Amino acid sequence: MxxxxxxxxxxxxxxxxxxxxxxxxxxxxxxxxxxxxxxxxxxxxxxxxxxxxxxxxxxxxxxxxxxxxxxxxxxxxxxxxxxxxxxxxxxxxxxxxxxxxxxxxxxxxxxxxxxKNDDGTEVSFEKLFEQLPQLKEIEITFTTPSNNTPKKTFKEFWEIPQLSIYDNFCLCDIPEIFDINSFYSFMKKNKNAKIFLSFSDEISEECKTRLEAIIDEITETENHEYKVPFIRFPGIDEKRFNKLFNIFCR
Structure with a gap:
């Protein structure tokens, strides 16, 4: 009162x-x-x-x-x-x-x-979140398939210390230059954050093949010592999609 x-x-x-x-x-x-x-x-x-x-x-x-x-x-x-x-x-x-x-x-x-910075250059997205340590949930939809974002930006994103204590984060329209290996390393250690990744329509077949290999590893593993992410990309087959979705929703 x-x-x-x-x-x-x-x-x-x-x-x-x-x-x-x-x-x-x-x-x-x-x-x-x-x-x-x-x-x-x-x-x-x-x-x-x-x-x-x-x-x-x-x-x-x-x-x-x-x-x-x-x-x-x-x-x-x-x-x-x-x-x-x-x-x-x-x-x-x-x-x-x-x-x-x-x-x-x-x-x-x-x-x-x-x-944008004062000089008109674009602020890389990982720099934004480094300055907001209190964040618990984020969603980013990239502006274009290339987003003028260097690959090291994605690598540095997965190295942000507070990322592991987020509740949820979602990345949409992810471009080709996404650092899959850095994400994979983060994924194997992540025990808290619920991750949703949706890739651009313009990613290469090579990128899709690497994502398929990660999804297959996830779905073929019985016990996961990490928080299982959800990954979606153009052309993913229905069986693979459903298996991952069911594990993600547990």
């Missing part, structure tokens, strides 16, 4: 200094909305005079290559972002913007999102 009264008093104080506390902020085809008293309320970001303090969810569902600055557009309106659950789709943002919004993230989804 005391905490509730304190929080209500804090909200009143913040309203006096023109800071609006928002638990959940969403952007979709309906524009910006927030969930208040079990009802969706529209927010016109362009006309509100208060700064926003986001405490829980920040989600940008709507976006494409021609509308990729939605996240950046709200930065001037942000007083503070303590959101622990964030989803960004089809956005281009700076590293400073990323850290401002995601510094408290525990669950983070980036679907075809590009994060």
């Amino acid at each position: 005391f905490i509730k009264k304190w929080f209500n008093a804090a909200k009143y104080f913040l309203s006096k200094i023109q800071i609006l506390v928002v638990d959940e902020l969403y952007y979709s085809q309906f524009g910006w909305r927030t969930w208040v008293n079990k009802t969706w309320k529209n927010i016109d970001i362009n006309i509100i005079k208060t700064k926003l303090w986001i405490t829980d969810h920040l989600v940008v569902y709507r976006g494409d290559v021609s509308n990729n600055s939605i996240v950046s557009s709200i930065i001037p309106k942000i007083y503070q972002c303590d959101a622990t659950y964030l989803i960004f789709c089809y956005q281009v943002i700076s590293l400073n913007e990323f850290m401002l919004l995601c510094s408290s993230a525990k669950v983070l989804t980036l679907r075809k999102v590009t994060v």
